[in-house]
Amino acid sequence: MDLIINLTLNGLATGMLIFLLAAGLTLIFGLMDVLNFAHGGLFAWGAYSGLWIYSQTDSFIIGIIGAILTGFLLGIIIEKWIIKPVYGNHVQQILITLGLMLVLSEMLKVIWGPNQITASPPDYLKGSWEIGGIIIIKYRVFIILVGFLIFAGVQYVLKRTKIGLVVRAGVMNKEMVQALGINIQKIFMVVFMIGAGMAALGGVLLGPYSGVIHAGMGMEFAILAFIVVVIGGMGNFKGSVLAAILVGLSGSFMAYYVPDLSLAVNMLLMAIVLIIRPQGLFGAKG
Amino acid sequence: MTAIILVVAAFLLLLPFVYESRNLMILLTQVFVFSIFAMSYDLLLGFTGIVSFGHAMFFGIGAYSIGIFMKRFEPTLGYFLLAVMTTLALTAIVSFIVGLLTLRLKSHFYAMLTLSLSGLFLVLAEKWRSMTYGNDGFTFRVPEMFIDRTNFYLLCLFVMVAVFLILKRFTNSPLGRVLQAIRENEQRTESLGFHVLHYKIAASVVSGVLAGIAGILYAISLRFVNTSVFAMDITLDALLMTIIGGVGTLVGAIIGAGLIEFAHHWLTELAKDHVIFERWIIFFGIIYILVVMFFPKGIVGTLSTLTWKRKKQHAVKKEEKVAG
Numbered sequence: 074m075d076l077i078i079n080l081t082l083n084g085l086a087t088g089m090l091i092f093l094l095a096a097g098l099t100l101i102f103g104l105m106d107v108l109n110f111a112h113g114g115l116f117a118w119g120a121y122s123g124l125w126i127y128s129q130t131d132s133f134i135i136g137i138i139g140a141i142l143t144g145f146l147l148g149i150i151i152e153k154w155i156i157k158p159v160y161g162n163h164v165q166q167i168l169i170t171l172g173l174m175l176v177l178s179e180m181l182k183v184i185w186g187p188n189q190i191t192a193s194p195p196d197y198l199k200g201s202w203e204i205g206g207i208i209i210i211k212y213r214v215f216i217i218l219v220g221f222l223i224f225a226g227v228q229y230v231l232k233r234t235k236i237g238l239v240v241r242a243g244v245m246n247k248e249m250v251q252a253l254g255i256n257i258q259k260i261f262m263v264v265f266m267i268g269a270g271m272a273a274l275g276g277v278l279l280g281p282y283s284g285v286i287h288a289g290m291g292m293e294f295a296i297l298a299f300i301v302v303v304i305g306g307m308g309n310f311k312g313s314v315l316a317a318i319l320v321g322l323s324g325s326f327m328a329y330y331v332p333d334l335s336l337a338v339n340m341l342l343m344a345i346v347l348i349i350r351p352q353g354l355f356g357a358k359g
Numbered sequence: 360m361t362a363i364i365l366v367v368a369a370f371l372l373l374l375p376f377v378y379e380s381r382n383l384m385i386l387l388t389q390v391f392v393f394s395i396f397a398m399s400y401d402l403l404l405g406f407t408g409i410v411s412f413g414h415a416m417f418f419g420i421g422a423y424s425i426g427i428f429m430k431r432f433e434p435t436l437g438y439f440l441l442a443v444m445t446t447l448a449l450t451a452i453v454s455f456i457v458g459l460l461t462l463r464l465k466s467h468f469y470a471m472l473t474l475s476l477s478g479l480f481l482v483l484a485e486k487w488r489s490m491t492y493g494n495d496g497f498t499f500r501v502p503e504m505f506i507d508r509t510n511f512y513l514l515c516l517f518v519m520v521a522v523f524l525i526l527k528r529f530t531n532s533p534l535g536r537v538l539q540a541i542r543e544n545e546q547r548t549e550s551l552g553f554h555v556l557h558y559k560i561a562a563s564v565v566s567g568v569l570a571g572i573a574g575i576l577y578a579i580s581l582r583f584v585n586t587s588v589f590a591m592d593i594t595l596d597a598l599l600m601t602i603i604g605g606v607g608t609l610v611g612a613i614i615g616a617g618l619i620e621f622a623h624h625w626l627t628e629l630a631k632d633h634v635i636f637e638r639w640i641i642f643f644g645i646i647y648i649l650v651v652m653f654f655p656k657g658i659v660g661t662l663s664t665l666t667w668k669r670k671k672q673h674a675v676k677k678e679e680k681v682a683g
């Protein structure tokens with residue numbers, strides 16, 4: 074029982090981190106039809122910049138805020154200078170965002186050096202609780218909480234506010250929204266910025282969770298996020314959270330019981346979904 | 360154009376006999392190997408318009424086949440040929456299956472799926488320790504005739520020229536024409552009665568087999584193989600080389616390979632002066648992005664358009680003179 078609860082919590086925490094990355098990816102894809110291969114780079118940038126600020130100021134909260142701001146800033150720059158010139162051309166988009174991924178991760182190595190950087194949670198999140206003989210690590214619960222808060226927040230914005238309405242309408246039919254006199258370009262930028270911010274938040278939360286960060290982690294998590302986006306259905310925000318939890322849980326249980334197959338299972342799942350049900354497991358959109 | 364290529368080929372052929380430099384020869388061998396790899400990638404990207412992020416998988420299959428054969432059995436020519444046969448068969452089968460499953464998908468999904476499939480091969484190479492020795496890799500001995508660097512240099516040069524000629528012929532064949540039609544307009548090609556999927560699979564098989572050959576040569580040149588042959592970096596190299604050199608030209612892939620390998624060599628030496636040169640790839644990343652944005656045809660394509668325009672202007676001026 075103890076083991077199962079711990080594996081579940083572990084899976085949920087990893088799932089939430091993947092969700093933070095995948096949510097932006099899926100929204101950007103749904104709205105702008107851009108599959109951002111550089112999203113993992115934003116994740117890694119969030120981790121490095123956030124942990125650097127954390128180590129300078131000694132405050133984890135400021136570190137998190139710093140990471141999100143870095144994400145926002147990079148998001149704006151990337152959208153404006155790199156993605157915008159190639160809207161509508163799929164091949165160019167794929168090529169350019171992958172190149173951007175390369176540049177982003179190399180930049181990290183230039184600024185912070187090529188070695189791994191260690192990180193640990195702040196004192197108030199260290200250690201664990203013991204409830205009825207079951208040990209629960211505080212930091213995992215913290216990640217799950219933050220993940221759910223972000224999910225609830227974004228869901229609220231999407232369903233209850235005007236900008237959310239525009240975004241949802243844009244996912245369905247961009248041209249129509251534009252024809253109704255809404256500046257969709259501005260919405261694109263906001264969505265890209267928020268997506269980048271969420272990815273950066275995921276990165277900075279991952280640091281103390283895994284203990285070390287390195288420049289290659291962006292790509293590792295990006296592959297997981299792609300899997301999640303495909304399983305959840307491209308452009309489907311709710312699907313992405315379910316798929317992220319699924320992938321996180323299957324990852325943590327497989328890593329315990331059949332460690333050799335943990336990544337392979339997720340990839341096979343994605344391949345099968347892509348071939349049989351390209352609209353995703355949870356998507357109704359054809 | 361043909362004259363230039365012939366002169367360069369002759370020059371490269373004579374080079375090892377006139378100028379003795381081990382380093383230069385090793386470097387040029389690398390250029391040839393990566394030229395083959397980049398040309399095979401160009402067949403997909405430049406001629407068929409398919410963006411694959413999993414090209415490293417075929418490269419790795421070639422590299423591991425030769426490594427395992429040379430390590431498990433005797434490093435003789437017979438086993439070398441057997442390894443080549445295995446590579447050809449394996450890459451053809453894998454590229455056929457991958458193509459069959461994935462090529463019907465849209466470009467986004469195809470890129471993503473190939474990325475993760477090649478990731479799967481990387482995991483396989485890491486986990487199958489009894490065969491691959493995991494991440495550490497292994498060294499192996501090579502057949503006697505390849506020990507001499509000059510011999511191997513000539514072999515690589517020969518294979519590169521052969522691959523170039525084969526691909527030149529292939530892309531000008533009726534099949535190649537259909538591939539280019541798919542690149543230009545897929546729906547239209549389909550509506551003209553061509554079964555697009557079959558043609559795409561054909562391109563992917565040819566490209567996969569050639570990438571496997573590049574992998575074999577790469578492993579022999581290092582006499583060592585580890586999981587890095589399956590890494591994303593290998594695919595990225597091919598991408599940088601073809602895009603910067605010029606897509607859809609074949610010569611562009613060779614020029615790109617030369618540029619990047621030489622720059623790698625020189626810039627790593629400069630790393631003693633300033634650390635930024637250790638991260639030399641960043642310059643190419645930036646150049647790559649600029650090329651994709653502003654010169655989607657790369658060096659070769661842009662140059663040939665320029666000369667073509669100039670010729671046209673000349674022709675127009677002449678006509679004006681005649682008319683005037």
